[in-house]
Amino acid sequence: MSARDSILDALERILSDEGERAATLDAVAAHADVSKGGLLYHFPSKTALVDGLLARLKELGELDLEKMRASPDGPVHYYLASSKADGSALDRTLVAVARLALGGNTHAQGALEATRSDWLEAISEEVHDPAVAAVILLLGDGLYYGTLLTGEAEHPVTDEGLPDLPALLAVVDRLRPGA
Amino acid sequence: MSARDSILDALERILSDEGERAATLDAVAAHADVSKGGLLYHFPSKTALVDGLLARLKELGELDLEKMRASPDGPVHYYLASSKADGSALDRTLVAVARLALGGNTHAQGALEATRSDWLEAISEEVHDPAVAAVILLLGDGLYYGTLLTGEAEHPVTDEGLPDLPALLAVVDRLRPGA
DNA sequence: GTCTATAGGGTGATAGAC
DNA sequence: GTCTATCACCCTATAGAC
Numbered sequence: 001m002s003a004r005d006s007i008l009d010a011l012e013r014i015l016s017d018e019g020e021r022a023a024t025l026d027a028v029a030a031h032a033d034v035s036k037g038g039l040l041y042h043f044p045s046k047t048a049l050v051d052g053l054l055a056r057l058k059e060l061g062e063l064d065l066e067k068m069r070a071s072p073d074g075p076v077h078y079y080l081a082s083s084k085a086d087g088s089a090l091d092r093t094l095v096a097v098a099r100l101a102l103g104g105n106t107h108a109q110g111a112l113e114a115t116r117s118d119w120l121e122a123i124s125e126e127v128h129d130p131a132v133a134a135v136i137l138l139l140g141d142g143l144y145y146g147t148l149l150t151g152e153a154e155h156p157v158t159d160e161g162l163p164d165l166p167a168l169l170a171v172v173d174r175l176r177p178g179a
Numbered sequence: 180m181s182a183r184d185s186i187l188d189a190l191e192r193i194l195s196d197e198g199e200r201a202a203t204l205d206a207v208a209a210h211a212d213v214s215k216g217g218l219l220y221h222f223p224s225k226t227a228l229v230d231g232l233l234a235r236l237k238e239l240g241e242l243d244l245e246k247m248r249a250s251p252d253g254p255v256h257y258y259l260a261s262s263k264a265d266g267s268a269l270d271r272t273l274v275a276v277a278r279l280a281l282g283g284n285t286h287a288q289g290a291l292e293a294t295r296s297d298w299l300e301a302i303s304e305e306v307h308d309p310a311v312a313a314v315i316l317l318l319g320d321g322l323y324y325g326t327l328l329t330g331e332a333e334h335p336v337t338d339e340g341l342p343d344l345p346a347l348l349a350v351v352d353r354l355r356p357g358a
Numbered sequence: 359g360t361c362t363a364t365a366g367g368g369t370g371a372t373a374g375a376c
Numbered sequence: 377g378t379c380t381a382t383c384a385c386c387c388t389a390t391a392g393a394c
Contacts, residue, residue, distance in 0.1 A: 003359095019283025021200060025388065038360050046388065102281045102327055104198025109328055120341075131346040138347075141324040142317030149280055149288055162299075167310040168317075171354060182377090204370060215371095217378045225370065 004042050007032045008052055015096035020103035025049075050100060054111045057097050060090040061115045068122050075122045076136055076176075077169060083140035084165055085147040098148055116141075132175045139172065183221050186211040187231055194275035199282035204228075229279060233290045236276050239269040240294045247301050254301045255315055255355075256348060262319035263344055264326040277327055295320075311354045318351065 001009075010031035014023045025046060029039040043049040064082070071078035085091040094115070100108035120137050127133045180188075189210035193202045204225060208218040222228040243261070250257035264270040273294070279287035299316050306312045 019281070021282060024386085026386090035361055037362075040389075041359065044389090099281065102198075102278065103200060112328065129350075131342040131350045134341045135318060135347060135350050137341075138318050138321030138325075139314060141321030142319070145320040145324045146317075149291065162313045162316075163310040168314060171308075171310045171314050175350060175353060203368080205368085214379050216380075219371075220377065220379095223371095 003032075003034060003038070004052070007034065007039055007042055007049070008056055011049060011053055012092050012096040015099045016092060020099050050105065050107065053093065053096060053100075054107060057090075057093050057111055057115065060093055061118065064090050065118050065122060068119075069125075075126045076172065079119060079123060079140055080136065080143070080169060080172065081165060083143040085144065091147075094144070095148060098144070102148070127176060129175075135175065136172060139168070182211075182213060182217070183231070186213065186218055186221055186228070187235055190228060190232055191271050191275040194278045195271060199278050229284065229286065232272065232275060232279075233286060236269075236272045236290055236294065239272055240297065243269050244297050244301060247298075248304070254305045255351065258298060258302060258319055259315065259322070259348060259351065260344060262322040264323065270326075273323070274327060277323070281327070306355060308354075314354065315351060318347070 007028060010028050011023060014027055014031060018027075025036055025039060028049070029036040032039065034042075039049075043052055068075045068078045068082075073081075082088070082091070085095060094112075097108050097112055101112050116137070119140070120133060123136050124130065124133045127136060186207060189207050190202060193206055193210060204215055204218060207228070208215040211218065213221075218228075222231055247254045247257045247261075252260075261267070261270070264274060273291075276287050276291055280291050295316070298319070299312060302315050303309065303312045306315060
């Protein structure tokens with residue numbers, strides 16, 4: 001793996017596990033097994049480091065959008081299933097960027113908004129009622145919010161006494177007359 | 180207003196508008212128009228300051244829960260309507276605590292989880308299908324997530340091209356056979 | 359290419375004046 | 377009760393050795 005990628009991986013891990021405040025240059029360098037000077041060679045500043053993460057989100061997001069559109073179960077099921085973060089590369093990046101966005105980083109907010117807008121577009125191709133499409137988008141947001149709260153994708157809020165994904169999908173399907 | 184309350188107000192405002200990192204003792208004191216020493220007289224440490232905010236959340240949350248149960252439109256409509264943050268005292272506190280929770284503060288995470296659990300209970304009293312109740316809870320989470328992303332309750336994500344609240348409520352009502 | 363050393367500024371917290 | 381002065385610590389970023 002390239003040094004660049006292992007640095008971004010370390011940044012994601014720290015943002016997910018310990019939050020935005022813990023993601024200092026020192027901590028990222030230590031987790032990536034490079035020196036602080038080495039980190040600053042690859043990313044000249046913290047802003048550049050964050051921009052690197054946002055570029056990764058854009059790349060992974062576009063790949064996922066293709067998979068979403070090509071999914072045999074349709075974009076909606078694919079979207080909701082993937083909203084229960086399962087530890088994929090995109091999930092890890094998304095949680096990390098969300099942490100930055102919720103910490104006030106406006107670039108991260110914009111990147112997330114763009115991704116969400118792509119999702120809504122793909123959902124709307126399958127579900128033509130805009131209100132239903134919005135409900136689905138917001139439901140996915142809610143699922144993501146749960147994993148963001150706990151930080152660790154292993155213990156999402158929805159695992160604590162809430163119904164499982166198939167039950168939620170069944171409810172959503174009742175909103176789609178054609179399904 | 181008591182000095183204590185104006186300090187907590189200042190903390191909320193900074194957390195909402197600028198994020199967790201900006202909520203330093205200095206900044207809170209300046210916004211509350213007290214000196215840093217004065218702030219530390221009322222709240223001996225930053226942990227005590229945060230605990231003060233969590234106590235306020237508990238208090239406002241219990242009041243809101245009563246209103247939710249007594250609402251003429253039923254708990255579900257009340258819950259979803261209030262999930263689109265409208266600048267109420269509870270909304271401000273909730274957004275602030277969510278910022279802390281998403282920054283990694285485990286006390287704040289627990290306080291939010293307790294509040295969410297109360298909501299689910301109240302929703303379940305009206306909606307007996309647990310999967311539908313979960314969808315409603317998550318939908319509210321999604322609405323909140325939008326206001327958290329932008330930080331300012333004045334420009335929630337759902338205002339940007341998504342249907343308005345009545346349209347969402349109509350969709351949700353289709354899930355409740357008795358409604 | 360990767361490292362050490364250090365600058366310059368902000369942080370939470372304490373002691374003590376008034 | 378509220379303030380000023382100050383502490384030791386941690387942050388991002390730079391300069392320059394190897």
